[in-house]
Amino acid sequence: MTDNAAARERLMAGEAWNDFCDTMRAAGQVVIDRTPDADEQDRVEGFRYLTRMSLMAYMRCIENLPPMEKRSIWVIPPPMKGGQGVQSPDQDHVVQPIDAAKRYRVTGQRGSAPYVHMSAWTPKVPDWVGVDSVGDRAVAVLEEFNPSWSQTPFTALLDEFTDGAGNVDFVLSADNPGVDNWMPVAPETRELMMRIVYDDRDAQSSPRLVIEPLEPTPVIHTPDAADMSKRLAIAAQMVLSVQSDYADWTDTLAKAENQLQLTTEHYLRVGGSPDDRHFEFGYWRIGDGEALVVEFKPPVCRHWNFQLCNHWMENLANYFTGQGYASSQDVQADADGVVLLVVAAEKPTSGTWVDTAGRDHGVMGLRFVEHESIPEIVTKLVRLSDLG
Template sequence: MGEAETSRRARERLLRGLAWDDFCDTLKQAGRLVEAFDDGQGGGPSDLERAEWYRFLSRMVRNGFERMIENCEPERPRLRDAPWRQSINVQNPDQDHLMCEFEDGRHAYRITGDRGTLPYFVMATWTAPQPADLAARDWAASGVAGLAEFDPTNLETRSFLTSRDIDFDAEGRFSVLLSADEPTAGPRNWLRLDPDATGVLIRLVYDDRRRVVPPHFEIERVDHPRPRPIEPEEVAAGLAKSGQIVLGYAELVRRWWQENLDQRPNTIVFSESTYLSNGGVLDRLHGFGSWRKGRDEALVIRFRPPECEHWILQLCNRWQENLDVYEDGQGYLTKFTAKPEPDGSILAIVADRDPGIGGSWIDSFSHETGVFSLRLIQTEGGPAVTIHRLPLARLEREGLAALDTVTPILSGQVTD
């Protein structure tokens, strides 16, 4: 199919309402994936988890619309924060994501701004599978199988640039060029943009938000095109991408849980390939696992973090979302909030209430299972992790001495 015919069909699909119908049908496909978690033996999602599942899908709808409808105009690039209260793939509560979507990497861009007092950030470009005629075709009938050809969530990082590789003036101002060719001045303040790039993501890493002067970032196309009205075929493309985002993230959650995390409860494994499979960058080491305990139980976690820019131990639900108490500063620990033990180790207690035995309490907020992670930025390696699972009442009664008769679960290995 030639470019003109592709554009004509995409335009017709939108004007006849077919693109909208296909988007709605794709959402139905995504919603049904929750049934894949039911093992037939009472081990499926609880009522709480099902409620969070459908809320998760609604958040992915917002994510798709914000990124692919509102923020994907070729002549008007924008850096926009991820939609409020949505967290994809165990997103760090102390990390903001600024995103700008492209059709491709044919244009050059410039990002300017000032860092405020932000200690660290990293920019990255990515690509994802998307055929040239995506707006001219229906996708719902293909379901999950269609993601092999068209999946805006299957992000592959192509280049990245950390704040350590950028020159700033005395006030913290900077300018970074995004282009295919390296500038004559050299690679500093340059982010390579491949022809098939579909977006740029800036991860802003905070230590203490209350004390950080917020940064400011803007993006522009170097050739400064004049804005124009939107075309029907562009809306058709945006609807197709938005629908596949919802389906793609729903399937990603299912695949990670059933094919990986659920098979090794209460362990954290550092895997570069797992993290990089969804747009990760090589400035950090990221360990994932599943956690599991009863409402009347506790998990006692101990590890000794190495020297690094930032680390976070994070508790999430089965859908890889932060627990709702993250807005209250709960559900996670960081390098800047944890209380180290005298030997430098971190003692974390995961439970529905604080047992009052010292260390740092992480509220499991009425959940019995989910995803957890240990992320370390600018580190040389990861720590060994020891986890004890035991009755909460016993831990409250006996304190840490109760661990002496509980077999520990050892993890923290780096697999690749």
């Protein structure tokens, strides 16, 4: 029996769906097992996080449709403004599914957002997916089958393909098409990821791009049974891998509370692109009347930001209103060029307040984009009353 025939048979017999449900149950068990001290708010947010990641996986894996004959327009910003994995509130993630066996042409307008970074999203999806059962061994095969463990072998700035009038035009393909404006992808690449960073969302415009295949590509509205078997497996495993990978990362950070550190292995595992940014992470915890002070002298850089997240690495709920967040566009350094951030439940008498929105623990991150040097970062836990 061919792989396609076996995958089709599993879908038609209901085995692919049973696998999907078993893997989703394993993802829920991560929330149950990894909620610290059975904290009620962390448990609630853990299950909410699970449903949000399910929506993300359904859109990226089940509804996944690479560009066909009809032109695909990248809609920016995306329907859900991200907040997972310490994503910056000043940044949008845009994901465009592609078939790496095809060549695509991307055209349109650059927009005025100052920084647009692209990467070839290349996850670990072995050939047997959809053909062999995963189910009760989903956790055991994460090292081999991990859709969120996405390497980004090729990256580029959109500026590299933009002319003086702001027009974008480049070819996206695994094979060199013999043109100068080419962004390569790997044969296993499933998506093109775009990170757009704004200084001022109200005043700056996002890129408006069209992607279309260069070879004839028939429009397919519904996947066949074999393809659907694979899509179900990838979707469920993506939810599990996101839950598991970020829980492992959080456990590592929690071993050194109130410190910022490089955790490069975890960052790369979830598809981080460190080629033009310096990103440090930590686990913050403050008691009644306490404050966490974060002090550094920003280097020359495109942008920096500091943010607080909950235990599951989601941005605090009110980050668009300023709670739990500070950035280079709204923080003034002192006369010596030093920034003093104060993480506290109440407004301090000195420094820039990072409001915890009534929380006392979670994940934090400090990033510098297109930095010329790496700053020294000092963190210390103090009594709020001692700040003056």
